[in-house]
Amino acid sequence: MAESMAGLKRTHRCTEVTAAQIGENVTIMGWVQKSRNKGGIIFVDLRDRSGILQLIFEESDCGAESFAKAERLRSEFVVAVEGRVEARSGAVNENLATGAIEVRAKSLRILAESETPPFPIEEKSKTKEELRLEYRFLDLRRPDIQRNLITRSRVATLTRAFLAEEGFLEIETPTLIKSTPEGARDYLVPSRVHPGSFYALPQSPQLFKQLLMVSGYDRYFQLARCYRDEDLRADRQPEFTQIDMELSFVDVDDVLDVNERLLQKLFKEICGYDLQLPIQRMTWREAMDRFGSDKPDLRFGMELKNVSEVVKDCEFVVFKGALENGGSVRGINAEGQGHMPRKKIDALVEYAKGFGAKGLAYTAINEDGTYKSSFAKFMKEEEMAALIAAMDGKPGDLLLFAADKDKVVFDVLGNLRLELARQLELLKKDEFKFLWVTEFPLLEYSEEDNRFVAMHHPFTMPMEEDLQYLDSDPGRVRAKAYDIVLNGVEMGGGSVRIHQADIQSRMFEVLGFTPERAQEQFGFLLKAFKYGVPPHAGLAYGLDRMIMLMVGADSIRDVIAFPKVKDASCLMTEAPAPVDKKQLEELGIQLEEEEQ
Known part of the structure; x- marks a missing residue:
């Protein structure tokens, strides 16, 4: 039977108990990692998100009732224990933060029992990923995954503090927006109130952050949720998080400077790594010629x-x-x-x-x-x-x-x-080689569409000296675009934006947009651009990728609480799933029956 914790208050997390508390009474709560009954004395390893602490139960200390309960303890039972901190009676365990101490239990309450888990809750699990993701709520108890998510939280907190110091304002942008089908596929959301019309989930807050610059907010940032309906890879998910920013009255060097200092702070605080500034820069052309890649691994x-x-x-x-x-x-x-x-x-x-x-x-x-x-x-x-x-x-x-x-x-x-x-095992995970790749081509030729398409997006500023080639030789035009690359992974990217209406119109023409189509898709932006636009530029990091690199994980699934798998489904909740016919009728949607 599960007991109440009424009258008890936790005094410490497991690894907050130290040798300084020897002789003191403490109350701790957590999950049983393992229990060993040595006949008359029971050793229990208790786990919470901070780590593991050893408990000792003897009937003479905790009484017959608590000792009988201790004999029933199994892996993943949730317990509350009152006891006295002592120096460890056996050999000190150097592998544990609490290896020099133990808690001699005076009372035990079982707050929740547990069935036998389908796999052991342990670091570097050998269990198949499919099973772990089906039981992700258990997988998330593993200390290595918990450390990853704690790191993620710390990075978010440090980023917010740093950018606030640098004069950035945190502003949220909408997640129900208009679909603009340039780039990856949008996730669409049908509107009940406007039958036959759809919102899209944002692939990035691009247009809204540019509008915030038009609106005079000077420096914006957001930890933004973004969505792309594209085929997945180890470092891709259908929904992901960006550290997104935009700055007014700046050029390339200003954006790179503030971001170099942000990276220096994050990697010092999180990884203990001293990033030497300035970060090396390399043009896209040089990167391709020397490494065959626009995200070269320099290790x-x-x-x-x-x-x-x-x-x-x-x-x-x-x-x-x-x-x-x-x-x-x-x-x-x-x-x-x-x-x-x-x-x-x-x-x-x-x-x-x-x-x-x-x-x-x-x-x-x-x-x-x-x-x-x-x-x-x-x-x-x-x-x-x-x-x-x-x-x-x-x-x-x-x-x-x-x-x-x-x-x-x-x-x-x-x-x-x-x-x-x-x-040849040349890729060391604890070695960090940063690089700015600059001067990307503005456009690339799409054989599929038989036209030039924007390499980044249609709002990227061409380099001033290449504007002369925009109509005559578009493939030659370089962009004021930049990516931050770490160990062969593109961690983030951005560009200086076009803020002049005439250049924006020429850009749309080169991309094959008629004035009508440009107006239809981006009319609200073009309207805003008639009312005084400051020069502006921005950058966005893939937060998931950044954390993956910081902690040395093999996949971004190891740094996201509830990730999707290869086909964009969630094995735990079984999303996506069919919905009631009534819901579809309200939305005016009818599904075609697939022929067998």
Whole structure:
């Protein structure tokens, strides 16, 4: 039978009890981690969110009734215990914060009993994730998950305090908004009051934060809930949280400065890491050329080398064909991996094919300077020597080459570089390599839509010196956009916004918007822009990704209280789920029966 805690008041959490309290009486409450009956003496490990404390029950101290109850204790029972703090009678447990003390129980109340949980509540659980997410309320009791969520709360508190000091105002923006179908898919919400019309859930507070700048609020921030109906990956969820901000009367350097100081504070307080400022900057072009990625991982080398010039006259048809089609030939040097077995190299070739490669050319340099190569027979000896020299190839190195259109080559070698780093265990989770990637292309060409689309969004300011190319050569225009990258993960991004009506109109034209369509989708913003717009810029972090990197988790699911799985469903609540026919009728929605 569950008992009441009437008349009892908790005095400490488990790890708040220290050696300083030896001899004092305390009242503690929590969950039974485990119970060991040694015949006449019962040891119980009690757990709460702060950690674990050892309790001792002997009948002579706690009386027959409490001792009988202690004999019934099982894992996950919720208890309240009054007792005296003592120095630990056995060996000190160095692994516990409370390892030098124990509490000798004087009374016990069982506040709630528990069935046997479907898996042990322990750190680094080996239980399948599907089962843990079905019972997420139990999974959340695990100390490592609790530490992650406590860290998340601390980051939110520190961020709010820092930004408030910097003159930012925390302002909430709506979550029922108008759908603007540029970018990822919106989640739609039908309106009962306006039959046939829909709200969208925001993918970001972008337009509202820009309107707040028009309204004169100068500096805004928000821990904003955002929604995207897109396919999931390890670091994606259909709903997520952004640390979102916008600033008036600023340019790129101002935004980067305040954010560098925010990151410095957060990583010092949370990770004990001294971030040296300023953070390194690299243009998008340089990042692609050197790392094949616009979010390069700088924890290791293995940079791409463009060898197109070196091989331009060779007869190897793969290299030749790529160059004739306007592509390039690039390679990476996996230093010291020349001994890699053929089977592993073949596996790398298959991996590369997953990113669009037709194959991979390779050369393994033996310790004596000779080499095994998949393409040497198509090359002259001096051409091979020049190629190896261009790649800084040394005895014992493995050289890997991709030849295709630039986009494919970057994709293949950028991912291959990361895969090799994983295999060679070069990715240390406690090493933090920050980078600003700047000067992104303003637009990218979409083969699917047969037109240019905005790389970030239609409100990003082009670099002033590139405005001249907006109509004649849109692909050449760089944006005043910037991403903050940490260890190969894009942690956040933003841009300076367009605040001049004429540039905004030209931008819409380049993106294929008629004036009517621009008015239909963004009329309220365009109207606001007629009434005095300050220059403004902003940035947003993915809070979930930031915490994942800080705590060294493998997935953002480990830092979100109630995450969704791959198909955007919740295994615990079984959402999404069908709804009553009556609810649909009220909304004027009729579902088509699927044909069997």
